[in-house]
Amino acid sequence: MVHNQHPLLEPAQLRQALTDIATSAAPTAIVELIRWLDSFQYEAELPIAELARLVVVLDEAAQPQLRQAAGLYLSNAFGSRSLRYKALGKDFYASLGRAYDLVLDGLATDFALPVDDPLRAEIRLRTVRSAAGEMKWAAFDYHGLPGDVWQRAGQAFRDAHNVGGLNVPINIREGRETRSTIQREFVRLVALHCASLDQLSPERIEATDKLVRYLQPALDLSAEPLSGSQFAVDLDRLAPPRRCLTLPDKPSGDLRFFRPGDALPALDELARSLADASSAPAFAGISLPSVTATVRHLARQWGPQPPMRQFRRHVVQGQLALATGLGFIRSQLSGDALLRPAAAWTLLDASRNGFGVQSAMYDADVCRVGALVGAHVGETGRWVLALVRRVRFDDRARVSVGLQTISSDPQQVVLDDGQRSWIGILCEPAVRGRSVRVVCEPGFMRAGGQVFARLGTRMLKLEPGSAMAGGPGYQISPCAVV
Secondary structure, three states: OOOOOOHHHOHHHHHHHHHHHHHOOHHHHHHHHHHHHHHHHHOOOOOHHHHHHHHHHHHHHHHHHHHHHHHHHHHOOOOOOHHHHHHHHHHHHHHHHHHHHHHHHHHHOOOOOOOOOHHHHHHHHHHHHHHHHHHHHHHHOOOOOOHHHHHHHHHHHHHHHHOOOOOOOEEOOOOOOOEEOHHHHHHHHHHHHOOOHHHOOHHHHHHHHHHHHHHHHHOOEEOOOOOOOOEEEEOOOOOOOEEOOOOOOOOOOOEEEEOHHHHHHHHHHHHHHHHOOOOOHHHOOOOHHHHHHHHHHHHHHOOOOOOOOOOOOEEOOOEEEEEEOHHHHHHHHHOOOOOOOOOOEEEEEEEOOEEEEEEOOOOOOOOOOOOEEEEEEOOOOEEEEEEEEEEEEOOOOOEEEEEEEEEOOOEEEEEEOOOOEEEEEEOOOOOOOOEEEEEEOOOOOOOOOOEEEEEOOEEEEEEEOOOOEEEOOEEEEEEEEO
16 A cells, blocks of 8 residues: 555646646756656655656656756856756756666566566666766766766666567657657667767757767667777676777677767768758757867767877876966966966876866866866966867866867967957967967957057058857957968
8 A cells, every 4th residue: 555645646736737847937847847856755655657657757848848958058058147057957867867766676676567568668768868868968067977877777778688678669759659769769878978078068069969869870789899880888887888999809798889980971961961051950059060060070089090199198297277268368468467376287298289187176167168278387487378178077076178279379469450459369470471360259350351460569460361260258260461
């Protein structure tokens, strides 16, 4: 006999809860969803079939709100208000995962339910599907998927394999012909992990998620290590996929191989179709440059040869300070700053075009791919200008950041186009007949005009080209010195 009946078992209460969720703004709705999901942990005992039904209903009710929250987050990914949306997305999937854990534990001890019952298959599929959703929100914060989530998803996949249910179509939208399989959802999870999300800005992480869905007909897992299989999943250890440097001659029966190269023809075709496009309707809400840049990223990561460093890195030691924000960086270069950031970062390695740093403290302004930083190197007082190209957390909660140097001798320069003047940063020495790069706020340097630059006592004339790169609060424009 079940005591303390859960409120959502009352049809009227469930209808009201779903109505409130559907008609509320995303933040309010997601908070309510988290409250209901967490209530299953302590408020009442439910028959396993009823618990499964309620978790599925709440999971489906959350999807429109999560899409809205993701859009709100991406509209200003690095603003302080957007941090709330990111935290809500992560917290929701943590609660959803715990709820599915509760259902899976109940199903494991419910021997009255046949091993091939459709409910078991649906819960396994939704468990893997929720792990893929959680991976995206964790990647927004440059974290990997927690180990227990990998274990949960891998166990669901392995259990489905043991009963021959990997490719059984399962309806995932009530009243609609939207179907999927556990194999398909697990392949999506593996593909996202193998996409090097730690090298992408939030908008490009969202683009990667959409691209993986777009490419899914060409993606699969194989029990045989076919040529081009670059990643392997160990179903015995239930660990995340690992890149294969060499393929085993006699692979274990627990290994599954992921060959993303099969999707390269579809990526190439997509790249050609986007080359002359003005927008990307299949990737609504994401800018065309972000989509095309993500296509290039996946083609590089999934190509026949693993990405290699352009220059060899050498282990180095030392402490350095990082400054963010274009205005603050300029004040450091000019010497007008009233304070210098603390030397809170440790040098790990360096090469001709960049260096790696690590810190035990998380700095949200630094830890974002695409951010512009000024690095104060050593005791010489020398500043270099760099871009964040990779952010990665380790098991000890330390954050490692890969920086690409764009200027070893940045100089502050006063610019004037005849209507207004502003301050920029010159990345190279200005020599007539050559090109230089100028860093300034977005929209200040317009292609096709002329800009006068005052560098100390020198006056130069520049002809800006189209912006070659940009990010939060800055753009980099090539300029001819005439």
